[in-house]
Amino acid sequence: MRKFYKGIIIAIISVIGGFLTYQVIEDYSEKKEVEKQTQILPDASFNSLSGIPVNLHDFNQTQPLVIIYFHPECEHCQYEAQEIGQNAYAFNHCQLVMVTPDDSLQRVENFCSDYHLWELDNCEVLLDTKNRFQKVFGKAIIPSVYIYATNRKLITHFLGETKSEAIINATNNTFTKH
Numbered sequence: 001m002r003k004f005y006k007g008i009i010i011a012i013i014s015v016i017g018g019f020l021t022y023q024v025i026e027d028y029s030e031k032k033e034v035e036k037q038t039q040i041l042p043d044a045s046f047n048s049l050s051g052i053p054v055n056l057h058d059f060n061q062t063q064p065l066v067i068i069y070f071h072p073e074c075e076h077c078q079y080e081a082q083e084i085g086q087n088a089y090a091f092n093h094c095q096l097v098m099v100t101p102d103d104s105l106q107r108v109e110n111f112c113s114d115y116h117l118w119e120l121d122n123c124e125v126l127l128d129t130k131n132r133f134q135k136v137f138g139k140a141i142i143p144s145v146y147i148y149a150t151n152r153k154l155i156t157h158f159l160g161e162t163k164s165e166a167i168i169n170a171t172n173n174t175f176t177k178h
Contacts (some may be wrong), residue, residue: 046126063093072104073102081111108127155170
C-alpha cells in the first residue's frame, strides 16, 4: 500500500512540476513576443478625454514620442506628473502621451489640472477603457514609460517610477541613435 501512495505522490509532484515548467516557458515566450512587437511603435488606439479614438501613429513623427502609462491615484504617477510639469521646458522637443486605465473622467481631469498638464501643448492624455495597453505592451506596471525615436523605434522603456531626468536624457539621445 505504501508503494501505491508513493507512486501517487510522485505522479502528483511530476504533474505539478510539469505544469509549473510549462507556465514559466509560456510566460517567457509571451514576454519575448511583447518585447518584439514593441520594438516598433505598435498600432494601438485609445480614447481622448472627449471620447474620440486616437491612434499612437497620429502624433507628430518629427518628435520623439514618450508614452506614459499611469493612474491618477498612483503616488508614483503623481510624482512623475509633478516632475514633468516642473520641467515642462525640457520636454518641448518631444510629444508626451499619457495613457490611463482609469474610467473616472472626473478623476483624470482633476489629475491633469492638479499637475498643470493642460498647460503643456505637447501633452495628450488618453483613456484606456478597454485595457488595450496591456494587450499591446504586455503586463505593464503603473507607472511605465516607453520612449520611441522619430522613426518610431523603441529607444528604451522604464517600469516603475522614473525621474524626469532619465526621460529627458533618453529623448535627447533619440537624435543620435537609430
